[in-house]
Amino acid sequence: MAIKVRFFASLREQTGISRKQIAADGLETVSDLWLAVTEAPLDETTLVAVNKTYVGPDYQITDGDEVAFFPPITGG
Amino acid sequence: MAIKVRFFASLREQTGISRKQIAADGLETVSDLWLAVTEAPLDETTLVAVNKTYVGPDYQITDGDEVAFFPPITGG
């Protein structure tokens, strides 16, 4: 399946990836996706959104999803 | 002793008095003063200030005081 992965802020700089299309066959959750892309376990401070909605680390990804990873937010 | 009495808002209209100089000899408290001027007991909702500071009903008046009586405040 095709997943669009996005990283923001410090995670974008650390991974060197802003947005990337992934053939995520065999991956089930957003945690699996993170591990496949970064080769490290998902940190609990990292926030995850699928199709622009916050999800937990066990959220199941499906074909066409846009999955975004970002650090704690600092707006306002 | 000479006391300056002032009434504000609805109390000014009810008493017909805005400000009045009183020879308050024999009066001890602001409650006594109210009774002498209005011929009724001081209502507990009425606020009292002596020399522009809030006081309780038993506050002792002294020569030269400015004593103000007013209803609950409604600013803001």
Place this chain on the structure above:
Amino acid sequence: MIPVRIELRKTGFDGFAEVQEYRKSIPAVSDYGACSNFVGTMREYNQGDQVVSMYLEHYSGMTEEQLEAIVGKAQNDYEVLAALLLHRIGEVQPGEDIVAIAVWSTHRKDAFAACRDIMEALKSTAPFWKKEQLQNEDRWVKNNSPGQ
């Protein structure tokens, strides 16, 4: 001395314009990161009746002293870097602003709390009285409800 302005105003004002203007008088790039601002405006209807206009009576001298004490207490209780408190007196029309409060602080917690406390204290201890002119009669507003 931190900048504080407390003022009773006889004529109409726009609360937000006043806060904007006041901010220009305090250091432009300062340590303040947060401003909590409250503007109270005269409504056209009160207790189900249309209010044509309103008269705001005060106790000259005592009202100013109370407002200073109220802002002083907020400065004591919170980090206040600058404050503005402006209150209308005299004849007021519906839609006109009655009160504007603005408190600057480093962070939002103190700014919000100080602004809120000043407003509550003003409603309960500053000598102002509202007389409403309805279409067929006048009436004194009875009292302010705490925290509403």
Place this chain on the structure above:
Amino acid sequence: MIPVRIELRKTGFDGFAEVQEYRKSIPAVSDYGACSNFVGTMREYNQGDQVVSMYLEHYSGMTEEQLEAIVGKAQNDYEVLAALLLHRIGEVQPGEDIVAIAVWSTHRKDAFAACRDIMEALKSTAPFWKKEQLQNEDRWVKNNSPGQ
């Protein structure tokens, strides 16, 4: 439909001027008697360091949706007669405003609570990230402290 404006802005603004302008677009004499307004401003110093400028990153699409959900929740929890939420994005200089929130209600209790809740929710759920340019290095701001 109550008037609500939510906007991300790339260029500098004066939060109070924006609230003043916005108010002109809602009914002049309305039922609102109270407006609680918050303006957050970029400080020159953060964590002891002088900050030369700042970059505000956001997640286009999601940020707007989150802000709409935040204001929607406040409308659900409180009486909100009108609301403005304006947030800066991109390059920001010290002394410039970052966020302006204004909530109009009949009485002060709901106005204060809604404005405060919107600000807290924005700080905890709206995707924005601050990168500070110091004199010799850049750094990402680590996190927002709840309620501060």
